[in-house]
Amino acid sequence: MNKFRIDEFKITKFNSRRYLGVGLTKLDNNILIYGEHKSGKSTTLDALSYAIFGIKGSSRSINNRAETYIKISNDELELTLDRKAGNNHRLTIKNLTDGSIETITEIESINCKLIDLFNLPSEDCLEFKTKLLYQDQESSLKKYDSKKLWRIISFYTSLSSKNEEIEKLRNEIKSKVEEREYSFIEKKELESNLNEKRSVIYSSKNYIEHLDQLISSYDNGSIKQVFDVKKTSIELWKDIRSLQGKNISLQQELNKASRSKLDLEKFHEETLINLIKEVISVLICPVCGKRANLSKIEYKYNAKKCPYCGDESYDKELYDNIAQRIQLSNDELPKLNEKIKGIYEERKKNYETLNEFKNKLNDLDLILNPEIVRSTEDFESFEDDKFKNFIETQREKLNKFQNDFKEIETDIKELTNQIEIKNNEIIKITTDIKSLEENISTLEKELEEKSSKKFLELVNYYYGKIMGYKKQPIILENGKLFFKTRFRNKYEEIDDISASKEIGESEKKCLDTSLLFTFIDLNNEYNSSLIDFVILDDPADGLYDDVSLPVDAQHKTNLLNLIKEKCVNNDTQFLILTADKTYNEILELPTTSIKFNTDLYRFDSQ
Structure with a gap:
């Protein structure tokens, strides 16, 4: 089965009365969606991801204001998704070969079907999130923990089975x-x-x-x-x-x-956590008959929750009693x-x-x-x-x-x-x-040699194309991304890419788009996912071209030229949200717009 692209969509309402939505928009392929500041570009991105995967697709909580429509298709199937707040959801699947139609209205069944059709590994939609470029840095891929990042990289390099095997071994270790x-x-x-x-x-x-x-x-x-x-x-x-x-x-x-x-x-001289584990170890759940998970005791203690059920209203009586006994023992x-x-x-x-x-x-x-x-x-x-x-x-x-x-x-x-x-x-x-740890080490080495090598080649390539001579080598260590800067005196400096204070805003933006381009290329090479579209929220916002610098350091132009190149090569379908009308001087894409709600009460300064 070939990949899916978006044919048309409509956002009637989503999340807030201030947001006026987007009218029925038909797509030949790529599109540029204009919206002035405060018109709801980020809301539109969330609304589109909600239109596809419901509440699991959106990065924000959904209130009672949600009504979306989207049609997605490939050469074989046409998927129509109508979603409204609550349980009013419908997926219609039309077979373009024989004309047969299947309709699903149960939310979980809809998502399970989409996961299957798009060839995604899990219902948490993590791999789908790589198709979205947010303004919000907390939603950036570079902020993901090592487990999530490795899962994404292994999926897009067709080594999910290796990563799954590693996770299985890790779960075995937890059990052991x-x-x-x-x-x-x-x-x-x-x-x-x-x-x-x-x-x-x-x-x-x-x-x-x-x-x-x-x-x-x-x-x-x-x-x-x-x-x-x-x-x-x-x-x-x-x-x-x-x-x-x-x-x-x-x-x-x-x-x-x-x-x-x-x-x-x-x-005497015992740790509080170990003694709590001893007390809890004798308890059995009256419903399922299972014993308490001792590995979570320390977390529950630090969070001041009940050590058995995790109830947050626990009065800490057991913790206090054991602490008193330890102190009494040490004193007496x-x-x-x-x-x-x-x-x-x-x-x-x-x-x-x-x-x-x-x-x-x-x-x-x-x-x-x-x-x-x-x-x-x-x-x-x-x-x-x-x-x-x-x-x-x-x-x-x-x-x-x-x-x-x-x-x-x-x-x-x-x-x-x-x-x-x-x-x-x-x-x-x-x-x-x-033995399990040794097996994991072997698999991780194989995963690193195959997956991370390919991933790092691409992400460094795209980061270099955008940043020009200002580029820094990107490395992957223990599932985390770092900048590795070398100096002439052979001194090296390492910056944690996930730490927001260690890198500048323009670097963050360039890095986010480099990651997006990387996963587009990997998906095209390995056909891991059947989703063939990306949604970008103002990808060049905050980037400027300094004419006093060499041509290869014009970050905004470099980024937009890469998008244009991918549009021309038909690498994937781009839906780009922006307030900057100069984008299309380079991109030359069809456009639509988000209306700014002028029916807002304006407060005059006194």
Whole structure:
């Protein structure tokens, strides 16, 4: 199928009461549309793009004032588009071979059909926007991000499949990174559980050993010696009992402090974003069953939105609570560590004293066991029946502890295995990501060698034709355009073309038209799009010819001569909007006009 051009159009109203529209205009080919300043040239460009693609084509929001008509055709089909504000849209497709007619009135169906007929890759009309030259610099192609610019370049050099493959790989990387994020969180949770289990073992180990020694000393009768010390060395016993009472209290304090430390360590020196991800990771959408997208958490936090649903009215309660916990952990953990250190030091001194007592009692190491000392203190003698019953109760307690410990040790082994599995998962995901990145690098190199080379040849050619000796080399790096200026001393200066303050207004205008011409040529060479028309809003506005400069530096004349050359060569169909009637001294095109609304209330200055 050959390419489409515009046959006729009419703009009855669009966007504002100030704008009077354009009457029915028939086109043999190219046309120059005059309109004085403030008559609505930029509005006409938007109205024409709206006439074709509706709200997706227009760069401005559409109110209830919109009524357009346009007819577009090639050798096989005639497309008639009637659009009005709201849902009053109609596409009529007439087959010029057999006369059959198809009518579509549903908005999305119309756009899908047009995308198919014009051979565009996506419904966002991004590639169509290369056919429009706006006055508004924010709509300029040079302002596009790297992803959009690469997509356009690859499309017009028939390498869309490569770019799509790159995007597919990038999406795979995003998915893998998200998977790895969840794996890190799951691993951290497993490690936290493991630490808690080990803490239980650690905090109870001494107690169980003491309990075991208590029961063994009863079974073999050696505890009788402790009862003897109690009866015969009353003052020494008081000191032993006092120290072991303190040791029991210290152990209880230590257990409590260790549990608090585990809680605080979950927040200590952690980033707020990571902790928010941990909280959100356990939530599941009740509708679709999907987990939250962790890669968007940081953006939502910075935008002060709900970390799960993105609601802008969120009161930041979760963020504030986590931030407070981090601050509390950073403040309190050093103090708690000092407290734990102090407990160990005090207990160490107590045992040093107890060892001195032990030496006085013929190395009776049973007095080093706080449970034996406490049990001896609570009962009259070894033969006391109550003591016997107490021992049996302790025996049952010991058996239960030992069984519980076996279960905990089994849990520890299982958790250790799960952490190892999770580590291996993370390693594999990281390897997969690296492999995908290498594939992208290979494809980008191929894309750069083929697409960017051709693109840069053309855009530099046209920029040179317009700017003359003032031209600067244009380069493409990481999907962004730059001017690269070389000096005689071999020094190079790089200017970001997308940054409005780094280049002058005339340079911006010349660059925009160079990009337009480049994509016209690429489309003609590769037949990527079946749209064969461009709409330009005052392309030479702000450009002037300085007769004191060499002929090749007459920017306005150079630009208009390039347009004329393309019109003569029939490279594409030009619709040019301007307030400058001198354009046609060079272009020699048919004309129509936009009426200025004289029914405007004029304010007299006081």
